[in-house]
Amino acid sequence: MGKTGYFTHRDFWKHEMGRGHPECPERLDAIEDRLLATGVGDALERCDVPLATLPQITRAHTAAHVEHLEELSQRLIADVSVGGPAYAQVDPDTSLNRFTVLAARRAAGAAIAATDAVISGQLENAFCAVRPPGHHACRDQAMGFCFLNNIAIAARHAVEVHGLKRVAVVDFDVHHGNGTENILSNDPHVLMVGFFQHPFYPYSGADHPAENMLNLPVPAYTKGMDVRELIEMMWIPRLEAFQPEMIFVSAGFDAHRDDDLAQMGLNENDFTWITSRIHDIARRYSKGRIVSMLEGGYHLDALARSVEAHIRVLADL
Numbered sequence: 001m002g003k004t005g006y007f008t009h010r011d012f013w014k015h016e017m018g019r020g021h022p023e024c025p026e027r028l029d030a031i032e033d034r035l036l037a038t039g040v041g042d043a044l045e046r047c048d049v050p051l052a053t054l055p056q057i058t059r060a061h062t063a064a065h066v067e068h069l070e071e072l073s074q075r076l077i078a079d080v081s082v083g084g085p086a087y088a089q090v091d092p093d094t095s096l097n098r099f100t101v102l103a104a105r106r107a108a109g110a111a112i113a114a115t116d117a118v119i120s121g122q123l124e125n126a127f128c129a130v131r132p133p134g135h136h137a138c139r140d141q142a143m144g145f146c147f148l149n150n151i152a153i154a155a156r157h158a159v160e161v162h163g164l165k166r167v168a169v170v171d172f173d174v175h176h177g178n179g180t181e182n183i184l185s186n187d188p189h190v191l192m193v194g195f196f197q198h199p200f201y202p203y204s205g206a207d208h209p210a211e212n213m214l215n216l217p218v219p220a221y222t223k224g225m226d227v228r229e230l231i232e233m234m235w236i237p238r239l240e241a242f243q244p245e246m247i248f249v250s251a252g253f254d255a256h257r258d259d260d261l262a263q264m265g266l267n268e269n270d271f272t273w274i275t276s277r278i279h280d281i282a283r284r285y286s287k288g289r290i291v292s293m294l295e296g297g298y299h300l301d302a303l304a305r306s307v308e309a310h311i312r313v314l315a316d317l
Contacts, residue, residue: 002124002288004315005117006044007110008032012131014099018087022261022298023132023145031129031294034304035311043315045123052108052153059156060149060183065140069147073101090142104132104147107293111154114291119162119246125282125290125314127251129307133295135177135250136202144175144202150293151250152183158246159189168193168244168286170235170278172271173252173295174262176205176215180250185210191242193235195227197255197264214238220263224270227255231277239281246289247282253297253306261298268302268309275313290314 013025035041057066072088076098079085087095107130114126134151136144151169158164169184171177171194181204184190191212198206198217206217216230253271255264282290292314297303311317 003045004043004311005047005114005123005126006041006129007047007049007114007126008129009049009106009110011099011103011106012129015103015132016097017095017145025131026300027297027303028129028131030300030304031307034308038308040308040311040315040317043317044311047113047117047126049106050109050113051105052112052148056112056157057105057108057148057153059160060139060152061137062140065142069096069101069104069142072096073098091144094143094145096147100132100147106130107132107134107150108148108153111150111291111293112157115154115158115162118289118291119158119164124288125292127292127294127307127311127314129294131294133252134293135171135173135180135252135295136175137179138182143179146179149179149183151177151248152180154291154293155184155190155248164245165189166191166242166244168239168242168247169250170194170247171196171250171252171295172255172274173250174255174259174264175201175252175296176217177250178202178204181205181209181213185213187212191238191244193238194250195230197222197262200262218264221265223265224267227266227270228273231274236277236281240285243285244281246286246291247278249278249290249292250295251292251310252295253303256297256299256302256306258299258302259297261296268305271306272309272313275310279313
């Protein structure tokens with residue numbers, strides 16, 4: 001039985017977007033506390049998290065995008081030292097502080113390191129408790145709490161560095177992973193499957209996706225059993241036909257019924273079931289290889305319970 005890696009780093013706590021913002025460092029505290037209290041953390045292999053390099057990042061993003069983020073960061077660092085603003089806005093809900101780019105590069109580094117460790121056989125699978133999240137970050141645009149697209153960077157790394165021919169991306173965040181779709185559309189090496197509340201931020205994903213994208217828009221108040229049925233009917237046959245050599249998961253837990261940022265009706269049992277179906281596909285076609293990256297989930301207790309449920313499946317607990 002393979003080991004499950006756990007990738008996190010103190011830099012992820014340094015990024016924050018102001019008092020009261022839902023995408024906050026306390027999200028990681030809640031997860032860490034839950035894994036400690038339940039003993040689940042004892043079963044995981046804690047792993048080092050490097051910084052992603054520019055060549056690794058620019059497999060998914062333009063160099064101009066990375067330069068723009070670095071410039072904003074350097075300007076903030078200079079301004080804060082003379083009493084200037086602590087944040088730089090990139091959209092109405094998304095801002096940098098002086099540690100944001102460091103945290104984003106570290107999150108992308110976690111994705112890369114986890115991919116390397118899983119492909120080498122050092123780990124069977126991995127969960128990366130990272131901030132900021134990534135799946136709204138487009139090739140040349142930060143948005144929706146996201147700056148660098150961790151999943152897209154990792155998927156491209158698996159293909160271009162490790163030579164995998166077929167990788168799957170599974171996105172179960174309540175919001176459409178528009179950034180991942182923007183970067184990976186029409187990539188013959190990638191199949192992306194996802195469900196998301198619609199119509200809802202970022203108001204995309206329902207119209208004419210590329211052939212390698214299987215998007216399942218669902219209305220507000222959709223319950224877990226309905227989502228399970230859609231997954232069984234739509235995702236599973238596509239994944240089986242594709243036979244991925246590795247699976248990347250955008251693990252957002254904001255479709256939970258307790259999460260106030262959305263209006264869907266899932267609970268932790270549904271996340272257990274979804275993870276089990278992904279795990280089944282990975283065991284059959286991908287040598288068990290899964291790298292899962294934290295995306296959304298803003299009700300702290302529901303998030304912690306859901307991550308625990310997700311990790312229990314990955315670690316066979």
